[in-house]
Amino acid sequence: RSVQDFQVKYALNGVEGVSEVASIGGMVREYQVDVDPEALKAFGIGIHQVMQAVRNSNRDAGAKTIEVNQVEYLVRGLGYIRSVEDLEQAVVAVNDNVPLRIRDVARVTLGPATRRGLLDKGGAEVSGGVVIARYGANPLATIQAVKDKIAEIAPGLPSKVLDDGRVSQLTIVPFYDRTQLIQETLGTLEEALSLEVLITIIVILVMVAELRSSLVIASLLPLAVLLVFIAMRYFQVDANIVALSGIVIAIGTMVDLGIILSENVVRHLREQGVVKDLRRTIQEAAIEVAPAIVTAVSTTIVSFIPVFTLEAAEGKLFRPLAFTKTFALTGSVLVTLFLLPTFIHLVFGIDARRRGMRWMVRGVMLAGGLFAFWNGSLWAGITLLALLATHLLVDRLSGRDTRWQYLPLVVVLLAVVWLLAELWRPLGVERSLVLNVVLVGLAIGAILLFLWSLQR
Known part of the structure; x- marks a missing residue:
């Protein structure tokens, strides 16, 4: 001790x-002074004098300075007790010029x-x-x-x-x-966040039913979340469960902004038929929905003002959530209005240069698939090579039946469902991955079928 x-x-x-x-x-460990009452009575002293002697014997004393040969020296008396003998030598009283020490009236020992x-x-x-x-x-x-x-x-x-x-x-x-507890807690929330992102991507793929638009919308999520973490670092918001839950809650709204913009762009492209100026079309579509996007998000952000005014325990609990959700919505607006149109122009502009780009895209898929296999990512390798095969197949069959153009979308959808089942494992890790994939696919399919019926 x-x-x-x-x-x-x-x-x-x-x-x-x-x-x-x-x-x-x-x-x-402490110094213990066991006083002999008979000795105190014989010498005519009280217990308080012994206590004062112990107190006075355990201190340093300063005596200012002394000058020797025109040089001043600091004088200091070192009086801290370092042993039992030091305490025993402490003077309690002086009778006829004879010092009465603690050892004369008490027994000093070291004890617990x-x-x-x-x-x-x-x-x-x-x-x-x-x-x-x-x-x-x-x-x-x-x-x-x-x-x-x-x-x-x-x-x-x-x-x-x-x-x-x-x-x-x-x-x-x-x-x-607490390291393991903190890491497991953050890991649980990270897993929940990953599953929600995957489910969101599945919903986007099925409901939008267009691979390029789905890619554009899904790209909004990592960029907006990155901006959230940058803002959390700048404003010193701790990444606890409540704070990260704000990101989870805001994911649906973040995706909505991308859907609104990309669908409006697609509508303009369909109305024009032959697009002469893609950049101009995207700019007009973005300007058309930008006020509505800003107004909708601003309404949500303003509603959090009362939360920022909370104090004490409730403020410590809920303010991080309000901060992160505000950061998420603000970041999604910035990405949607300033970065997403550029990304849309890049993705949708490939059509005009498709013949010059298709072999490059195939090469990237092949190289990416081989690298994924070499790096141990079986899921990514199979997905990229399957996309390469469907890309070649669609080129040959799309002229006969336009329904073949949905084949790459189906491949990506199956790959995301497979990854979601592998991370989620709703039936448990003891069950085979195939059964987990079937259950996840059926559950998501039933929900999406219900949503699709509402749209119709």
Whole structure:
């Protein structure tokens, strides 16, 4: 316990992000003065005089300065108690120029303080410390800094040689580490966020029923989420469960903005038939829906103003969610109005140069598929090679039947459903992946069929 109190505790207190280190367990060593009442009575002194003598004997005293040969020296009396003998020599009173010391009226020993509790680890009593992180500090960074500091001071901990010649080394082992809990919590939310993104992509693929438009809309999600994390870093919003839940809640609205813009562009392209100026058409379509997009998102953002005014516990709980959802909606508006039109022009403009680009696209698919197989990503490799095969097949058969143009969309849809089932595993990991894929496909198909019937 003394090593914890006077060595480990002060070392960990200096770690960045640590507020306090509280010692627990073990015996707290203290000086114990057992007064002899008969001796006090014989010398005619009181217990308060003994207490005052102990108090006065354990302090440093300054005596200003002394000048020697025109040089001033600071004078300081060092009086801290370092041993039992130092305390025994403390003067209680002086009778006839004879000092009465503590050892004359009491017995001084080293002993344990009154027990207030103990720390048990694996059935053995140990001494330990509770590291308390500073308010607002990053818990993962603080825990890692504490681990690094423990590794630094571990070689300097005391050791002793046992009777059989072995060396017993004092070590520091973790009692409760929050790292795994934090990582599992964030991993759970990350998995939920990934599943929601995949489900959103499936809905986009089926309901939009056009691969290029679906690609444009789906590209909005990673860009907007990236802007959210940049804003969270700038405004110092912690990435906890509540904060990340704001992103999850806002995904539906974020996708809606991309759907509105891309569908309006597609409508303009269909109305014009032969497009002479693609950039002009996209610009007109974007200008047409931009006020409605900004108004809709602004209404949602303004509704969060009361949440930002919350204080105390409720403010600490709900403000991060309001911040992240506001960041998500703002980022989606910026991406939709400033980046998405450029991406639409890039994707939809390939049609005009299709004959010059198709072999390049096929080459990219082939290279990407082979690289995915080499990198161990079976799902990505199969998807890219399947897209390459359907691309070649559609070129040959699209002239006979226009329904073949939906074949790449079906391939991408099946690949996303397969990935969703692999991550989700609704039947459990003990069941085969095929059964999980069938269940996910049936569940999503039933929901989408219901939504499709509402549209009709």
